Amino acid sequence: MADAAKSKAFDRDMNYIPDRITREPGLSQDKYDDQQLAVPTWPAEPRRYRLVAAAACPWANRAIIVRRLLGLEDVISLGLTGPTHDPRSWTFDLDPGGVDPVLGYERLQEAYFARFPDYPRGITVPAIVDVPTRAVVTNDFPWITHDLFFEWRDHHRPDAPDLWPDxxxxxxxxxxxxxxxxxxxxxxxxxxxxxxxxxxxxxxxxxxxxxxxxxxxxxxxxxxxxxxxxxxxxxxxxxxxxxxxxxxxxxxxxxxxxxxxxxxxxxxxxxxxxxxxxxxxxxxxxxxxxxxxxxxxxxxxxxxxxxxxxxxxxxxxxxxxxx
The missing domain is CATH 1.20.1050.10 (Glutathione S-transferase Yfyf (Class Pi); Chain A, domain 2)
Structure with missing residues (x-):
């Protein structure tokens, strides 16, 4: 087996913006969630947030799917970037003029910098953006879909699937x-x-x-x-x-x-x-x-x-x- 110091194996950076959007500040509705007080929380307010995703990306694709399964299309808006990006950022080149019509940005990077001017990591999708401030809330993709189910339940369509059965x-x-x-x-x-x-x-x-x-x-x-x-x-x-x-x-x-x-x-x-x-x-x-x-x-x-x-x-x- 190769010496770990010499390994050239792929290692995914899983350090994301940890903030979460919850029904109640500092409290998760998921009884299995042991992280409910560990991170900053934002209120689950309909039509306040924009999910920015890319149809090309598998991690973002899951958020697009869960939003549709739960019937949250009128609750959380969706902005789609183009399928390619440069080293700086995903871009809104699918929109007229290359500008997201809600955020007014050409690059998703702008939403990250609106909150963290010196953001040191990659600009990733999916990301949830606070529309009033046009600043990123979170890009923590496993928690995004988890919280769409547990924290936005008041806004699910009546026949939404139980994606996390007890x-x-x-x-x-x-x-x-x-x-x-x-x-x-x-x-x-x-x-x-x-x-x-x-x-x-x-x-x-x-x-x-x-x-x-x-x-x-x-x-x-x-x-x-x-x-x-x-x-x-x-x-x-x-x-x-x-x-x-x-x-x-x-x-x-x-x-x-x-x-x-x-x-x-x-x-x-x-x-x-x-x-x-x-x-x-x-x-x-x-x-x-x-x-x-x-x-x-x-x-x-x-x-x-x-x-x-x-x-x-x-x-x-x-x-x-x-x-």
Whole structure:
């Protein structure tokens, strides 16, 4: 095993702005939450905040999906950046004049600097911005979707899914942790490995987890049983990018998603749920990875494939509602 000091393994920076938006100041509505008094909190006021995201980014994609699943479209506005960015920031090049119509910014960086003039870290999506001050509130993506469910419950649509069911909560937390470390982040560990040894180790870890998921989903419709949960949202945003990006661009090429019967059927089931599949733009996804990652793809050529029509093929994994 390589000396840790010489390792060139990918290490994701998980230091984000820790602030949270809660129903009551300093109090979380999630009884499992042991961090409820540890960070600054902002009030859950409808139409005060803007979720800034990018359809291309898997971490931001999950926030877009959860907002739609819970029916928060009229409660928290959505600003979308373009699929590519430079070293400084994501930009609002999809909007007329390249300016976000609510915040008046050309770059998401401006919202970060409005609160932290010397912000030292990367400008990431998703980010929630306080519209009155036009300053960033948080970019802590795991907590953003958690709090959209627990802290904004008064504003959910009546038939919103229970994305964090109590009866499977402990197991779900374990499943989500494994999905994050081994799959969501595992594909990046492969793609950005700095040595053959680190890549080989990352590849083995990824496919061990993918085989575990294939087995788990062989006899259940969703990760936690018969209903959709946050765990499925978190896995979906990686699976939907797998063949288009991670298989080739990140060298995760033992086989394609389409060659794993249970995972492929499961992914199609989720894709054909409008609140999930309706957020996917394969062109933006491919443009982001193949254009931005010049260290991996110096030509910036964006592949034309794979064929996307298979996503609409029957999945055979149950009928009717997902929750």
């Amino acid at each position: 009866d499977v909560r402990d197991e779900m937390e374990e499943v989500m942790q494994r999905v994050f470390t081994e799959v969501n982040n595992g594909v990046y560990r492969c793609g950005f490995a700095g040595s053959q040894e680190d890549y080989d180790a990352a590849y083995d870890r990824l496919w061990t987890a993918m085989d575990w998921l294939e087995e788990r989903l062989t006899d259940r419709r969703f990760l936690m049983g018969d209903t959709l949960t946050e765990a499925d949202v978190r896995l979906f945003t990686t699976l939907v990018r797998f063949d288009a990006v991670y298989h080739g661009h990140f060298k995760c090429n033992r086989n394609k998603l389409t060659e794993m019967p249970a995972l492929w059927g499961y992914a199609r089931d989720l894709f054909q749920t409008p609140e999930l599949g309706g957020t996917i733009d394969f062109d933006q996804i491919k443009r982001h990875y193949y254009v931005v990652h010049t260290g991996i793809n110096p030509t910036r050529i964006v592949p034309r494939g794979p064929d996307e029509s298979g996503w609409l093929a029957p999945h055979g994994r149950g009928e009717g509602r997902r929750w």
